[in-house]
Amino acid sequence: MLRVCHVSPTYFAPESVLGGGERFAEELARAMAHRAAVKLVSFGRRAARERVSPTYERVILRNWSGRTLVPFSPRLRRELRGADVVHCHQYFVLPTFLAAWLGSRQGSRVFVSDLGGGAWTPGFHVDQSRWVTGHLPISRYAARSLPGRPRPARVIYCGVDLARHPARAALEHDGSAVSLGRILPHKGLHFLIDGLPAGMTLHVIGSPLDAAYLERLRQLARGKDVRFHFGLDDGAVAAILRRAMALVHPTPVDAGGSARGHELFGMALIEAMACGCPVVASRAASLPEIVDHQRQGLLVPPNDPAAIGAALWRLAGDAELWARLSAGARLRVEQEFTWDRVVERCLEAYAGAGDPAAAPAPAQLADGGTA
Numbered sequence: 001m002l003r004v005c006h007v008s009p010t011y012f013a014p015e016s017v018l019g020g021g022e023r024f025a026e027e028l029a030r031a032m033a034h035r036a037a038v039k040l041v042s043f044g045r046r047a048a049r050e051r052v053s054p055t056y057e058r059v060i061l062r063n064w065s066g067r068t069l070v071p072f073s074p075r076l077r078r079e080l081r082g083a084d085v086v087h088c089h090q091y092f093v094l095p096t097f098l099a100a101w102l103g104s105r106q107g108s109r110v111f112v113s114d115l116g117g118g119a120w121t122p123g124f125h126v127d128q129s130r131w132v133t134g135h136l137p138i139s140r141y142a143a144r145s146l147p148g149r150p151r152p153a154r155v156i157y158c159g160v161d162l163a164r165h166p167a168r169a170a171l172e173h174d175g176s177a178v179s180l181g182r183i184l185p186h187k188g189l190h191f192l193i194d195g196l197p198a199g200m201t202l203h204v205i206g207s208p209l210d211a212a213y214l215e216r217l218r219q220l221a222r223g224k225d226v227r228f229h230f231g232l233d234d235g236a237v238a239a240i241l242r243r244a245m246a247l248v249h250p251t252p253v254d255a256g257g258s259a260r261g262h263e264l265f266g267m268a269l270i271e272a273m274a275c276g277c278p279v280v281a282s283r284a285a286s287l288p289e290i291v292d293h294q295r296q297g298l299l300v301p302p303n304d305p306a307a308i309g310a311a312l313w314r315l316a317g318d319a320e321l322w323a324r325l326s327a328g329a330r331l332r333v334e335q336e337f338t339w340d341r342v343v344e345r346c347l348e349a350y351a352g353a354g355d356p357a358a359a360p361a362p363a364q365l366a367d368g369g370t371a
Contacts, residue, residue, distance in 0.1 A: 001036060001037045001055070002035075002036040002037065002084050002085065002347075002350070003036070003037045003039075003082055003083050003084045003085070004032060004036045004037070004038050004039070004083065004084065004085045004086075004087060004350070005038075005039045005040075005041060005079065005080055005083035005085070005086050005087070005099075005103075005108075006025055006028070006029045006032075006038065006039070006040045006041065006087045006088075006089065007041050007042075007076075007080075007086060007087070007088045007089065007095050007096065007099040008021070008022060008025040008026075008040065008041070008042045008088075008089040008090070008095070009042065009043060009069060009070075009071050009089075009090060009093045009094070009095045009096075009117075009119075010022050010042060010043065010044075010068060010069070010071070011025075011026065011040075011042040011043075011044065011060060012025075012026050013044075015044065015045065016042070016044055016068065017068070018207065019117075019182075020115070020265075020267045021089060021090060021115035021116065021117050022042075023267070024089065024113075024115055024138070024158060024267075025040065025042075025089040025115075026040065027159065027161065027339055028159070028339065028342060028343070028346070029056065029058075030052070030056060030339075031159065031339035031340060031342070031343050032343045032346065032347075033052070033053060033055045033056035034055075034343075035343060035347065036055070036347070037055050038055060038056050038057070039056075039057045039058075039059060039079065039083070040056075040057070040058050040059065041059045041060075041061065041076065041079045041080075042058075042059070042060055042061070043060065043061050043062075043063040043071030043072075043073060043095065044060045044061075044062070044063060044071075045062070045063060046060070046062060047060060047061060047062040048060040059079055061073035061075050061076060061079070067119075069093070069117075069119035069120075070093075070094050070119050070120050070121075071094065071095060072094060072095075072098075076095065076098055076099065076102065077102050080099060080102050080103055080106065080108065081106065083103065083106075083108050084108060084109065084350075085108060085109050085110075085111065085350045086099050086100070086102075086103035086108045086109070086110045086111070087111045087112075087113070087136070087346070088100060088110065088111070088112045088113070089112075089113055089115055090112075090113075090114060090115055090116075090117045090118065091112050091114040091118070091123070091147055092114075092117075092118035092119070092121050092123050092124060092147070093117065093118060093119055093121055093123075094119070094120065094121045094122075094123075096112060096121070096123065096128070097121045097122050097123045097126075097128050100112070100128050100131040100132055101128070101131050103131070104131035104132075109133040109134075109350060110131055110132050110133050111132070111133055111134050111135070111136050111346075111349065111350065112132055112135055112136065113135075113136045113137065113138060113156065114135075114137065114138075114142060114146075114147075114264070115138065115264065116142075116261055116262070116264045127148050127149065128148065129147065129148025129149045129151055130148075130149070132148065132151055133151070133152070134151050134152040134153060134154065134349060135151055135152070135153040135154075136153070136154055136155075136156045136345075136346060136349055137153060137154075137155055137156070137264075138155070138156060138157055138158055138264055138265040138286075139155060139157065139264055139265045139285075139286035139289050140155055140286070140289055141263075141264060141285050141286040141289065142155075142264040142265065142286065143155055152349075154345060154348065154349040155345075156342050156345040156346055156349070157265065157289075157336070157337060157341075157342060157345070158265045158267055158270065158337065158342065159270075159337055159338050159339035159340070159341060159342040160267075160270045160271050160274045160333055160337055160338065160339070161339065162274055162333070162334070162338060164234050164235075164238060165238050165241070165271055165274035165275050166238070166242070166274075166275070167242075167274070167275065167276045167330050168242040168243070168275060168276040168277075168326070169242075171276070171323045171326055171327065173243065173244060173245040173277075173322065173326075174201075174243045174244065174245065175200065175201065175245050175316060176200070176201040176202065176203060176240075176243070176244045176245055177192075177196070177200060177201070177202045177203070177244065177245060177246050177247075177248050177280075177312055178202070178203045178204075178205060178240060178241060178244045178246070178247045178248070178272065178277070179192055179202065179203070179204045179205065179206070179247070179248055179249075179250075180205045180206060180237065180241075180247060180249075180268040180271065180272065181205075181206050181249075181268050182206050182207050182209055183204065183206045183207060183208045183209060183210065183213065183214055183217070184209055184210050184213060185210065185213050186251075186252065186259075186262045187206075187250070187251070188250035188251055188252040188282065188302070188303070189204065189217055189250065190216065190217060190220060191250045191252060191303060191304070191305045191308060192248050192250045192305070192308055193217055193220040193221050193224065193226060194220060194305035195304075195305030195306060195307070195308035195309035195312075196224055196226070196308075196309065196312070197309050197312055197313055197316070198224075199225070200225065200312060200316070201225045201226075201227065202221075202224070202225065202226045202227065202248075203227050203229060203240055203244065204217070204226060204227065204228045204229065205229045205232055205237055205240065206229075206230070207230065207231075208228075208230060214228075237271075238271075238275055241271065241272050241275040241277045242275045242276065242277070244272075244277050245277075245278075245312075245315055245316060245322065246277060246278050246279065246280050246297070246311075246312060246315050247268060247269065247272035247273075247277050247278075247279050247280070247297075248279075248280045248281075248308060248312070249266055249268060249269055249279060249280070249281040249282065249287060250280075250281075250282055250300075250302070250308055251263045251266075251281070251282040251284045251285055251287060251302060252282070252284070252302050252303050253282070253284050253302045253303060259282075259284045259285035259302075262285060263284070263285035263286055263287060264285070264286055265286050265290075266281070266285075266286060266287050266290055269281060269287065269290045269291060270290060270333050270337045272329070273290075273291075273296055273297075273329035273330060273332060273333045273337075274329075274330060274333045274337075275330075276326040276327070276329060276330045277326070277329065278296060278297040278298070278315065278322060278325035278326055278328075278329055279291050279296060279297030279298075279329065280297060280298050280300060280308060280311045280312060280315070281297060281298075281299055281300070282299070282300060282301070282302035282303075283299045283300065283301060283302065284302045287299070290332075290337075292328075292332070294321075294325070295325070295328045295332070296325055296328045296329040296332045297325055297329065298311040298314070298315070298325075
């Protein structure tokens, strides 16, 4: 059986980091354990080891540095021994620099998925790509700026657990909109609240990581039915998504039209789509790769509150369109964005099938172009 060691600087827990990158590593490792012998190595304040199943082991190494985002343990070398494949999560972090070097020295194939995070590492000064077999970016958008010397790349995308995000019981909705994700300026929630149609309910679900920005949103929401939800578990989030009319993901862009390193993949989109919730999303970053305009949702120009409002009014007033998008959203996830599909793409890349053309075709944009 293929032996795969995943390496992540942090893990998905309140005492570490509750982020999409941490969830990605854990979900992928768990799903891959059905087809390979998998170990997931991360770092924390206390060492821990858990045998989750006969083919899946979770290891937390005690972080000697005391810095959450710059973890170090000399025991990493021991954990990598015997691995056929070392799959690192995040590129510019110290554990990836060390795991890539150690993995290449012991003859392992080394792959990296950059999930958008970063902290101090020698990799800013030393080209660690010399030790990397290939890149496994999570979108074509992410693949546009792969670091280091040219290496084979295979777009693997992200997945969703369909059991935790079941389809809605009937093709109907309660007329509400939802925003899901960290409450930060680069999520563009100010554009959404500004454009929210009168009388429509908006559920803002996420972690309030910027107090000043949260207060700005509360001021914008005065006189509107905007409800903030903090600390909801997966079940509660899925329940809201299964009732809602639409998820809105208003990723903004800068003056040059770029979302920069944000939204390398929109996890919130596929979670909503799995629940049969159509998406209103900015035509920015990776989002047009996930949503086909007028098939699983509606794409709108970024930084445009009026366009967001118009899209929501359209969904509210066209029951036939909404039902078609709801069914299409669930089908798209079932076909392309399950963890089993992500595992298949990884295993093909590990085996040397690093052909980017094997990834799902990019979504068609409204103007007939492609993402």
